Amino acid sequence: MKILVTGGAGYIGSHTVKDLLKHGYEVVIVDNFSSGHPELVCGGQVIQADLRNKEQIADIFRQHKIDAVLHFAALIQVGESYQDPQKYYLHNLLTSLNLLETMLRHQVKQFIFSSSAAVYGAPQKIPIEENHPLNPVNPYGTTKFMVEKILADYSRAYGLRYVSLRYFNAAGADPEGELGELHSPETHLIPNILLHLLGKNPDFQVFGHDFPTPDGTAIRDYIHVTDLARAHVLALERLLAGSDSQVLNLGSSRGYSVLEVIKEAEKITGRKVNIKFGPKRLGDVPVLLASSRLAEDWLGWERKYSDLETIIRTAWEWHQKH
Numbered sequence: 278m279k280i281l282v283t284g285g286a287g288y289i290g291s292h293t294v295k296d297l298l299k300h301g302y303e304v305v306i307v308d309n310f311s312s313g314h315p316e317l318v319c320g321g322q323v324i325q326a327d328l329r330n331k332e333q334i335a336d337i338f339r340q341h342k343i344d345a346v347l348h349f350a351a352l353i354q355v356g357e358s359y360q361d362p363q364k365y366y367l368h369n370l371l372t373s374l375n376l377l378e379t380m381l382r383h384q385v386k387q388f389i390f391s392s393s394a395a396v397y398g399a400p401q402k403i404p405i406e407e408n409h410p411l412n413p414v415n416p417y418g419t420t421k422f423m424v425e426k427i428l429a430d431y432s433r434a435y436g437l438r439y440v441s442l443r444y445f446n447a448a449g450a451d452p453e454g455e456l457g458e459l460h461s462p463e464t465h466l467i468p469n470i471l472l473h474l475l476g477k478n479p480d481f482q483v484f485g486h487d488f489p490t491p492d493g494t495a496i497r498d499y500i501h502v503t504d505l506a507r508a509h510v511l512a513l514e515r516l517l518a519g520s521d522s523q524v525l526n527l528g529s530s531r532g533y534s535v536l537e538v539i540k541e542a543e544k545i546t547g548r549k550v551n552i553k554f555g556p557k558r559l560g561d562v563p564v565l566l567a568s569s570r571l572a573e574d575w576l577g578w579e580r581k582y583s584d585l586e587t588i589i590r591t592a593w594e595w596h597q598k599h
C-alpha cells in the first residue's frame with residue numbers, strides 16, 4: 278500500500294510517517310518545507326512540492342500509484358490567521374481542493390484529514406462530543422470547518438471515503454527521541470515553557486489569569502503526538518477495510534490548566550518558571566476538553582503516552598537536544 282502524506286515533514290505528519298513505516302506501508306511525503314523540516318523526515322520518499330500548484334500535484338499522482346492520502350499540510354497559527362486570513366484560505370482551503378480534485382481524477386478515494394478542535398469555537402457543553410455545534414471563531418478554524426463540509430459533499434457525490442480527525446492539543450515528542458516539535462515561531466504552551474526553562478524564551482507569559490476556571494488560567498486537553506499518530510494509522514486501516522466516512526475527536530479526555538502544566542514541567546525538569554501574566558489572547562476560550570469515546574470505540578484506539586508526565590518528559594528530552 279502506497280500512502281501519500283502531505284506535510285509529512287511537520288510535527289504530527291512526521292510522527293505519523295514513522296508509525297506508517299513501522300506498520301509496513303510505503304510512504305510518499307510531499308512537503309514544501311515552509312514549516313516542515315528535513316530533520317523530521319524519518320523515511321519514505323520525499324517530494325518537495327507546493328499543493329497550491331495543481332501541476333505539481335498531478336505529477337505526483339502520475340508518478341506514483343497512491344492508495345490513500347493523509348493530509349496534514351496546513352498553516353496552524355490562529356493569531357496569524359486573524360491578521361492575514363487570505364493566506365489561510367489559500368494555504369488551507371485551496372490546497373485541499375486541489376488535492377481532492379487530483380485524487381478523484383486518479384480514482385483515489387480514501388482520505389484522512391487533519392482537522393481541529395477549532396471547528397467548535399467556544400464550547401457550549403464540556404466534554405465536547407462530535408455532534409457539538411460547529412462555530413469556528415477564527416479564520417484558521419473556519420478553513421478546517423470548510424474542508425470538513427467539502428469532504429461531506431464530495432463523499433456523497435463522488436464516493437470519497439474520509440476520516441476527519443479533530444485534534445485537541447497535540448503535545449510531546451517521539452518516545453524514541455527521533456522526532457519532536459519544531460515550530461517557528463513557537464506559539465504552543467508546552468514547548469514555550471520548556472524553551473523558557475532552557476533560557477531560550479525569557480519573555481514567556483501566561484495569557485490570562487481571570488478565566489472562570491479553578492486557578493483562573495485556561496484548561497486544555499493535551500494529547501501525545503505518538504498517540505495521535507497511531508489514531509491516523511488505525512483510521513487508515515478502517516478506510517482500507519472499506520468502512521464509511523467518520524469524524525472523530527482526538528483528545529485525552531483530561532484537562533490541565535496552564536498553571537498545572539507549568540507545575541508539572543517544573544517537577545520534571547527540576548527548574549523554576551518565572552511566571553508573568555499577560556493579557557488573554559484573542560479567541561482563547563476558558564476550557565477545551567474532548568470526549569474521545571467515539572475514537573476509542575470506532576478505532577479501538579488506546580492512548581499510551583498521553584498522561585501529562587510522559588508528554589512533558591518526552592518533549593523535554595527532545596528540546597534539550599535541539
Ligand code: UFG
Pocket residue numbers: 353355393394395396417418445446447464465466467469481482483484485495496497535558561565
Ligand atoms: N499559553 C500561554 N502562554 C504561551 C502559550 C500558550 O499562556 O506562551 C496558553 C494559551 O493562552 C492557552 C493554552 O496555553 O490557554 C494552550 O495554548 P496553545 O497555544 O498551546 O494551544 P491552543 O489551545 O491555543 O491551540 C490548540 C492548537 C490550535 C487549535 C486549538 C483548538 O494548537 O491549532 O487548539 O482550538 F486551533
